[in-house]
Amino acid sequence: MLSHSAIRHALAAVIAEPAFVVTLDGRYACDNAAFRSRFGLCEDQLHGSEVPGISSHALCSLACARLTVSLAGIANPLNVVVQPLLARNLVIGYCARLEAWPLREAALEEAPSYIQRALDSLPFGLTVWDAGDRLLVANKSIADLYHSHGVTMVPGVNRIETVYAGLKAGLFGAKFTGMAISLEDFASKRWLSRPFISGAATIERLANGLWVKITSHVCENDFIVTYYERIDEPTGNEIKPAATAEYFLSLLRYLPDFVVHIGLDGKPEFINAPFAEALGLDGWETGQALSPEFFADTFGTSLQDMLKKLSVGAPPVSFDQRLRKADNSFVWLRWSAHGLFHGDKPVGIVATGRNITLEYSQQQELKHQSEELAKKNRSLEQFAAVVSHDLKAPLRHISVFADMIVEEAANGNLADVTVYAQQVRSSAQRMDRVIRRLLEYSQIAYKIAAFSRVNLADIAIQAIQNLESQIEEAKAELLLSKLPSINGDPDLMRHLLQNLIANAVKYRRKGVAPRIRIYATDKGAMVNLVVEDNGIGIDPKFADRIFTAFQRLHSDDKIYEGFGIGLALCKQIAESHRGVIELDATYRGGARFVVRLPQNVNLKEQSS
Amino acid sequence: MSVEPMRILVIEDDPIDFSLVKKGFEGVDAPVELFHCPSADRVVELLESRACKIALLDLSLGGDAGMDVLKAIRADKRFSTLPVIVLSSSASHRDIADGYAAGANAYVEKPLTMELYRRFARAFAAFWVDVAAIG
Numbered sequence A: 001m002l003s004h005s006a007i008r009h010a011l012a013a014v015i016a017e018p019a020f021v022v023t024l025d026g027r028y029a030c031d032n033a034a035f036r037s038r039f040g041l042c043e044d045q046l047h048g049s050e051v052p053g054i055s056s057h058a059l060c061s062l063a064c065a066r067l068t069v070s071l072a073g074i075a076n077p078l079n080v081v082v083q084p085l086l087a088r089n090l091v092i093g094y095c096a097r098l099e100a101w102p103l104r105e106a107a108l109e110e111a112p113s114y115i116q117r118a119l120d121s122l123p124f125g126l127t128v129w130d131a132g133d134r135l136l137v138a139n140k141s142i143a144d145l146y147h148s149h150g151v152t153m154v155p156g157v158n159r160i161e162t163v164y165a166g167l168k169a170g171l172f173g174a175k176f177t178g179m180a181i182s183l184e185d186f187a188s189k190r191w192l193s194r195p196f197i198s199g200a201a202t203i204e205r206l207a208n209g210l211w212v213k214i215t216s217h218v219c220e221n222d223f224i225v226t227y228y229e230r231i232d233e234p235t236g237n238e239i240k241p242a243a244t245a246e247y248f249l250s251l252l253r254y255l256p257d258f259v260v261h262i263g264l265d266g267k268p269e270f271i272n273a274p275f276a277e278a279l280g281l282d283g284w285e286t287g288q289a290l291s292p293e294f295f296a297d298t299f300g301t302s303l304q305d306m307l308k309k310l311s312v313g314a315p316p317v318s319f320d321q322r323l324r325k326a327d328n329s330f331v332w333l334r335w336s337a338h339g340l341f342h343g344d345k346p347v348g349i350v351a352t353g354r355n356i357t358l359e360y361s362q363q364q365e366l367k368h369q370s371e372e373l374a375k376k377n378r379s380l381e382q383f384a385a386v387v388s389h390d391l392k393a394p395l396r397h398i399s400v401f402a403d404m405i406v407e408e409a410a411n412g413n414l415a416d417v418t419v420y421a422q423q424v425r426s427s428a429q430r431m432d433r434v435i436r437r438l439l440e441y442s443q444i445a446y447k448i449a450a451f452s453r454v455n456l457a458d459i460a461i462q463a464i465q466n467l468e469s470q471i472e473e474a475k476a477e478l479l480l481s482k483l484p485s486i487n488g489d490p491d492l493m494r495h496l497l498q499n500l501i502a503n504a505v506k507y508r509r510k511g512v513a514p515r516i517r518i519y520a521t522d523k524g525a526m527v528n529l530v531v532e533d534n535g536i537g538i539d540p541k542f543a544d545r546i547f548t549a550f551q552r553l554h555s556d557d558k559i560y561e562g563f564g565i566g567l568a569l570c571k572q573i574a575e576s577h578r579g580v581i582e583l584d585a586t587y588r589g590g591a592r593f594v595v596r597l598p599q600n601v602n603l604k605e606q607s608s
Numbered sequence B: 001m002s003v004e005p006m007r008i009l010v011i012e013d014d015p016i017d018f019s020l021v022k023k024g025f026e027g028v029d030a031p032v033e034l035f036h037c038p039s040a041d042r043v044v045e046l047l048e049s050r051a052c053k054i055a056l057l058d059l060s061l062g063g064d065a066g067m068d069v070l071k072a073i074r075a076d077k078r079f080s081t082l083p084v085i086v087l088s089s090s091a092s093h094r095d096i097a098d099g100y101a102a103g104a105n106a107y108v109e110k111p112l113t114m115e116l117y118r119r120f121a122r123a124f125a126a127f128w129v130d131v132a133a134i135g
Helices: A004-014 A033-039 A054-058 A105-109 A111-120 A140-147 A159-168 A183-187 A237-254 A273-278 A294-299 A303-309 A357-410 A417-445 A456-466 A468-474 A490-506 A563-576 B015-027 B040-049 B065-075 B093-101 B114-131
Strands: A019-023 A028-031 A065-069 A078-087 A090-098 A125-129 A135-138 A201-205 A211-218 A224-231 A258-263 A268-271 A317-324 A330-342 A345-355 A452-455 A477-480 A485-488 A515-523 A526-532 A580-583 A592-598 B006-011 B032-037 B054-058 B084-088 B106-109
Touching (some): A004 A111, A078 A111, A111 A140, A125 A140, A159 A183, A294 A317, A357 A417, A357 B015, A456 A468, A468 A490, A490 A592, A563 A580, A563 A592, B040 B065, B054 B065, B065 B084, B065 B093, B084 B093
Parallel strands (some): A477 A515, B084 B106
Antiparallel strands (some): A580 A592
């Protein structure tokens, strides 16, 4: 039980007279050498035997008392002076000295402090707790250990609270790090109960790296005596479980994945450090993390639903989750949930979550790129269609009219030759225009956007400067309002604005000077860039078709020359900025184009 | 030979191409009367009001419009059996197959010389006017 030898040494050191110590429950604990030699006893001979009468007496008073006690193995009753042993003002046992020896009252009065000093001189920690789990005594070694972690150990403090505070303060190192548990839950732990701890020794590694063996003894009166012995690093089988547990816990701590063990009540039994950190828990915090709603809150599905999907031997259930971390940032997690079973009865869930944010964004980026590619492929098809029609038509006309010129000339009929020759020339000019447009389109449509911070006002001014001659010729009036900055490709944005302004100048009403307004409105994360004119406007039924590449609304391209291709480009540019372009069909005063662009879209990946 | 000239609706958005077709028919003095339909949305109206017995359709009427016109004609009970001869600038196998699949009675590539226009007009008249029975 108690470390007799240490107490004995202490006893021998402070009391010269033959004396013995009786525990609170009235049992013979130990004696000093003087006592043994007086009665010819061996060491520990009387240890554990009952010493009737002492405890009942001594409980009444802290003062010294003269008593006659009978000890097993000693023939005659002994007259002794009994004195309670005090540690920090609490009785921890009794010291009995032979009365035959001259009493030294002064020394007697000092006995309690002798005992405390004796306990304090022990090389290991010792605590005694009463039946109500209040601290009776703690020696210097243990009090210092707890004190170094900010936990006060004075007589009267509660055992569970003190140990919990010690754990939370990291007294036992890594062992419990990451365990989200409240004091309440902690108190319910089986391994804190008296039947469990009685006589059991546990091996722990303290925060300072030292290993201790903690042994507790539960006395008959439900007092608990606990002592901490320093030991070498454990290697034996006996302490293996403790070391193994520590080893696996440290592995979990260094695992970047999130690990959580959830009990049937929906509360986490264990959360590893990375997950606790992401949730903003210090591993011991109570509150939200410990609510029975924890599972449902965290995984967006009820525990019961999840358990239904899990059975013995079934593969884990995998699902992706977008988790808002404590710092308000988001991570994508791919969870894998396994059921824990006793027999075929579910007892909990262990889920591991891997951070797939990077993979997810790459996946999204790939998706975006493949969409872009598909779009470009469709444009290519249209390109081919244009080559087969828009180029072939004038070419065919040239061929036919040239042929007709030859025919007429052969017949000597020159009257219509000039008309046919003019047709040849205008067809050639039309071909030239188509080829120019195709070149322009291919340059813009296949350009890889390079994003930077772009001031739209600067871009608009450049676009206007490029259109100076057309604007002057049309006597167009331009109203440029304050424009914001966006993330974008300056060349592409300039092209977009230039196209819209050029259209506004071109499709003016006869005899009315074009009036073009360029302005922007904020719509949350989006910027609405508006180009508005007082021109001939566009029939709303064409609102979608005008943005299709090479869509011709009118075959007479002398009037509508270059109409479709420019807007098709604008659409491509807007979309490459993850925006959209629309014709405001409600506007009646002319044409109003609205380009909606995200203000701060993160397009870093695109520029690479 | 019929006394009445055959009434043909030429669905063609390009005015030059229409004039070439017209010239081709005039060059062979075919017994036909041509009506010009310059846009897709007037096809049904003109087929009915001009009482056309046959249609010449430019398949490249701008985008998919020509193909849409063909499908619309076939979907319309009144014209589902109307002979439609496609005139197209495209000689691609896909366009030809698509044309027949959509219900064209013949697929002709637009000619490159006036002589070929006349040859088309002659062949057209020889078959559709002189030989074929039309409902």
